[in-house]
Amino acid sequence: MRNRLHAQVVVVGGGPVGMLLAAELGERGVDTVVLETKASVSERPKARVLHARALQGLARRGYFPELVGGTAPAGEKAEAPFRFAGIPGLCITAPASEPGPVLKCPQAELERLFEQRARAVGVRVLRGRRVTGVVQEERGVRVTVQGPAGCLEYAARYLVGADGGRSTVRELAGVPSESFRATTSGLAALVTLEDARELPPGWHRTPRGWIVAHDIPGVGTHVRTLDCSGPHPDRHLPPSTGELRAELARIAGREIAFREPRWLSRFSDFARLARSYRLGRVFLAGDAAHLHFPVGAQGLSTGVQDALNLGWKLALAVRGHAGGDLLDTYDQERRPAARRVIDNTVAQLALMRSEPGADSLRALFCGLVAADRESHHLSDLISGQDTVLPGRTRRPSAWTGRFLQNLGLRTGAGRTDVIGLLRPGRPVLLLFGWAGGRHAERARGWEDVVRTVHVAPTPDVPCEALLVLPDGYVAWAAAPDGDRLEDALSLYFGERSPRSGERAVMTGAGVLS
Known part of the structure; x- marks a missing residue:
């Protein structure tokens, strides 16, 4: 009979995406195990670029503080040269208050950085382990593992496959995918x-x-x-x-x-996109979920954003603080982002071919790349800064789904900024001035999940209140004829009793069974 071990979440794959996700879970108190086949971090040259939106998300989780130059005037930008389809002249820009447009860092260094934090918060990292079986049950997942001590079985609430393009988890769990044949x-x-x-x-x-x-x-x-x-x-x-x-x-x-x-x-340019990033209690992240032609250095950043999106949601689900369909939003938000990456790499490859007409097309794009300094269409596409998440409430405001830029804010305790407020990994309700203060009572039932912060009004945010999710995106904004704060809080974090703040009965995929 196999030895059975237990964890709340099992992450298969100890690359940068799996280690980052494990660190996110462990820091939020989730009992997490990482299973990795390799005995140590591979020094083989792989990805080495993190783009702006991935860097911005990591900064909000406390990574690379040395790159954050403090708050800067609205509109001030930092720049970095880049290429589109090998065409020079593209300029990646990012707000000067953020860590920077591009960071060049070998993947092996990132893996070690994320693993160090994961171990520091109690994550069990087990190397030399190969997954051989996955069985979903009503209340969890059983994972069969072959390792140095023989065959073991882990019983977990959730399983995440971050085990690369040839994902064992994807195959064993039977997650269907759409593939695009190689042409190069x-x-x-x-x-x-x-x-x-x-x-x-x-x-x-x-x-x-x-x-x-x-x-x-x-x-x-x-x-x-x-x-x-x-x-x-x-x-x-x-x-x-x-x-x-x-x-x-x-x-x-x-x-x-x-x-x-x-x-x-x-x-090659072989590409694959999972038809869903979630199948019951099994999730996919990074190359296990999406694979594309490696141009534009977008794969690592896309996987990092997968981990930052899924981590806080999975932690809330384990703790019983997730709205009924919160876990489904991982697929709804991250799969379209991967589709955009696949589409833009296909377009870049078309410009790189030597077929008749390619030179004329490249000459045309040379002008478009040069003009992008004003439009930012291509640079924001490559850097992920064009991402706007779909609204979940009935009457979303213009702020809903947008990424909140790092802003200098003044509280009763002194000056702070958005990055600092999000560092603890909790959702933050920002209340601006006396007008925003009237929303405080409405959030009281969720105070064990959401941190409420009173700040002075700022012209950079012309509204009374914002609900900011742990990955930096706005879930709700106070607006005339807009959604009620209570409705948004219930949607993301479950119904609460208005008097006691006790949790109401929950149903759905995010419930702690």
């Missing part, structure tokens, strides 16, 4: 060039394909090739050093000498 082939490798002048850092385009190179000081050169003429006949076949040499020479039109690669892998 690419190689990625970490090499040491015999002569660095033969392949300078940057994006190199020829009629035969692309070579992208960037130097990693003290480590080597990360090289990627892209052949847009068609997919590899077997994309699961491990590539060889000889194949890399031949492909570099074919695209560049000359031999590029390098020593034996430290790492070598294959990629």
Whole structure:
């Protein structure tokens, strides 16, 4: 008979998304276990860019405080150069009061950072574990695990698969997905060039394909090739050093000498999107939920935002403080974001092809990229700052679903800002001046979940009150003929008795059974 262990949430996958989610749960008091197949963090070069919206969300959870320069005048921006489909000139901007438009940080460093916090808040991180079975039941999920001590079984309230593009959880749980076949082939490798002048850092385009190179000081050169003429006949076949040499020479039109690669892998534009991020008590996050062509460095940031969206909702559900369908909003909010990423990477790839007409299309987009400094359409798309969540109330205001920029605020205890108020990980009800104060009594029944803060009025927020969710998005705003605060609070955090603040009977997916 298998040994049975217990946890409130099991997270499968110890990459950056799984570790961040586990840290979010652990910090909120949820008994969480992470199951990871690898014995240690992989140093293989992977993602290395965090975009603005992911950075902004992480800042509200206490990460990268050194990057937050304090409050700044409304409209003041910070900028970072970027590319769209390899076209230079794109300018990613973000409010100067936020941590910055772009952070370049190796994925391995992020994994260690998130794992350190997860362990510090009591998360059990178990490496060398492979999931072999998933069974959903009415009150939880049973997860069969093969590890150093043999076969074990975990009984959990919820299971999250953050185990990558070839997700075992997705397959075992039977979560259907929509896939898009590969039309290109690419190689990625970490090499040491015999002569660095033969392949300078940057994006190199020829009629035969692309070579992208960037130097990693003290480590080597990360090289990627892209052949847009068609997919590899077997994309699961491990590539060889000889194949890399031949492909570099074919695209560049000359031999590029390098020593034996430290790492070598294959990629393509194969894409996948789970048809739902939730199936009962099983959730998917990161590459397990969405996979796309790796252009624009959007995958890591999209996964980080998955974790920040799901973490607080799952914690409330475990504690019995979630509205009936709160957990369903994870799919409703994050799946469309991944669809936008897949769509924009398909568009970028169309610009990168060598087919007839591609040069004319690229010339047109060069002008559009340059003009984006004023419109911000492309830059906000890539950085995730165009995200507006769907309203859940009957009469949402213009603020509903928007991300609340970091603002300087004045309370009775002194000056603070939005980032500081959200750091504890709780929803915050901001009441502006005496007019906002009249909403305080209406929120009293939810004071064990929602933190109420009285602040001085500010021209940056021309309304009496805002209900801000832990990931920084506005759930409700006071507005003439708008929704009642009590209705919004009930929707997100469940019905409460108006007199005692006691929780009313709950039904639905978010209930603690």
